[in-house]
Amino acid sequence: MTMNTDFKAWRVEEQDGSYVGSEQTLSTADLPEGEVLIRVSHSSLNYKDALSASGNKGVTRNFPHTPGIDAAGEVVEDASGNLAPGTAVLVTGFDLGMNTDGGFGEYIRVPAGWCVPMPSGWDARTAMIYGTAGLTAGLCVQKLLTMGAEPAQGPVAVSGASGAVGSVAVELLAKLGFEVVAISGKADHAADLKALGASEVVGRDALTEEKKPMLKPVFGNAIDTVGGTPLAELLKQIKPGGSVSCCGLVAGPQLQTTVLPFILRGVNLLGVDSVEIPLADKQAVWGKFSGEWACPKTEQSARDIGRSELDAALKAFLGGASVGKTVLHHSR
Ligand SMILES: NC(=O)c1ccc[n+]([C@@H]2O[C@H](COP(=O)([O-])OP(=O)(O)OC[C@H]3O[C@@H](n4cnc5c(N)ncnc54)[C@H](OP(=O)(O)O)[C@@H]3O)[C@@H](O)[C@H]2O)c1
Structure with missing residues (x-):
């Protein structure tokens, strides 16, 4: 002692x-x-x-x-x-x-x-640039990939895009070849999101409440970091067979939806927990970020x-x- x-x-x-x-x-x-x-x-x-x-x-x-x-x-x-x-x-x-x-x-x-x-090659600062937010972004991307997500399905929407989880998700998805639509409330941050790899930046109003139970399917897949109404609206806009990784609640913990995206378009809602998962699962994602998933723009910014x-x-x-x-x- x-x-x-x-x-x-x-x-x-x-x-x-x-x-x-x-x-x-x-x-x-x-x-x-x-x-x-x-x-x-x-x-x-x-x-x-x-x-x-x-x-x-x-x-x-x-x-x-x-x-x-x-x-x-x-x-x-x-x-x-x-x-x-x-x-x-x-x-x-x-x-x-x-x-x-x-x-x-x-x-x-x-x-x-x-x-x-x-992880080899990392110092403490680098590990903390990723931190729980990076780990969560990695787990969200990994779940989409597990469901077979691929760039040909169409753009991937990321809500809360300028945030800690969202910004890593934008860079990682772009690096993996996906077209990324960043959904952000910070219009003055659009250039930074494009620099991270977003091909388009749209305002949060793209996900304000709509009465219609289904909307035109425009996104192949999505990563939602905000929950609440924006997540419900995102589910209505996912193309058949696409998935949404859901990890956050800054817009609220409630989710009011119909079953229609799930039963008419086969959309998958994928829950992501970075906190209580086995250590080996965390370690596997850290290993990727310290290797082929490295996000140099996130590290620099x-x-x-x-x-x-x-x-x-x-x-x-x-x-x-x-x-x-x-x-x-x-x-x-
Ligand atoms: N499941 C897990 O294991 C896990 C792990 C880490 C984080 N989380 C959760 O993920 C969420 C994001 O965490 P974070 O650390 O990335 O937080 P953050 O840096 O604050 O990012 C959240 C982003 O969401 C957007 N936003 C904020 N308030 C909003 C609102 N009322 N409506 C719609 N969008 C709003 C903002 O981005 P824009 O201005 O660009 O829209 C904000 O930057 C939190 O709920 C957190 O608890 C979960």
């Missing part, structure tokens, strides 16, 4: 009914029980972190709490004996940053079964911040104003 160490963490506390984040000094003795103590150098920002930091009890039940569903760094000690001190690892999902103190602190302690050895910038960056997620991938550096 190593000695306890003091460290900095961005901690969220409840103050008179509102939730406030600030930098605090903690000790590794304050961390939960677990096998692997990790010195975290980088984390990544996700919509779920913004929910946790704003006191959403569906994500985090008890405060004070350190959010951060993603972390990358070095093993300090591993009681399971599987990971030697100094091993570079990344952790995403499971309970990290939800009810287990997360990557917005310089140390985490987690079960060995949550840790993935760093990622924004780097320090802990003092977390508050503003997380609030941008809740307002739908966040763009692309943001990496937290504990050394900044």
Whole structure:
């Protein structure tokens, strides 16, 4: 057992009914029980972190709490004996940053079964550029491919295209040869989405509620990161035999649809979970992103911040104003 160490963490506390984040000094003795103590150098920002930091009890039940569903760094000690001190690892999902103190602190302690050895060729920052959002985009694409999606079926729509998941999905699909239609509420971001590989950028009004139960089928397949009405409208516009990977709920968790897209056009609605899937499934997608699925434009355009910038960056997620991938550096 190593000695306890003091460290900095961005901690969220409840103050008179509102939730406030600030930098605090903690000790590794304050961390939960677990096998692997990790010195975290980088984390990544996700919509779920913004929910946790704003006191959403569906994500985090008890405060004070350190959010951060993603972390990358070095093993300090591993009681399971599987990971030697100094091993570079990344952790995403499971309970990290939800009810287990997360990557917005310089140390985490987690079960060995949550840790993935760093893919070869990657450093911690690169891993956190992808993070949970990249993993989710990869899983969405993989599900479409499993269903036989191919470019000849027609354009793939990506909703919430400028967001963390959406932007990686746009670049990866384009790289795989698909024509991508980015659906985005940020008209001023259209050029960036085209630079990522979108052939067309349309406004969110393409998916506002329509009374008709079916619409002209224009998309071969789709990746939906927003849920709610936009997902229902997307399902009406998928060509026969096409699929929609669904992973998010920023436009709402409800889905009001008819069965018509499913029974008249054989459309498939594919659920995507990046959190609780087996570690080997996560590792397989990381392996692809560190190889043939590498997204160099996403890597080049990622924004780097320090802990003092977390508050503003997380609030941008809740307002739908966040763009692309943001990496937290504990050394900044
Ligand atoms: N299933 C999983 O395992 C998993 C993993 C990761 C994330 N997620 C979920 O995926 C979703 C996206 O996560 P993220 O980290 O990419 O968030 P994000 O960066 O905030 O991206 C979401 C994007 O959706 C669009 N949007 C925001 N509010 C909207 C609204 N009211 N109606 C329609 N579009 C809206 C915005 O893009 P535009 O301005 O371009 O339209 C926004 O940038 C979240 O719901 C998150 O919880 C799920």
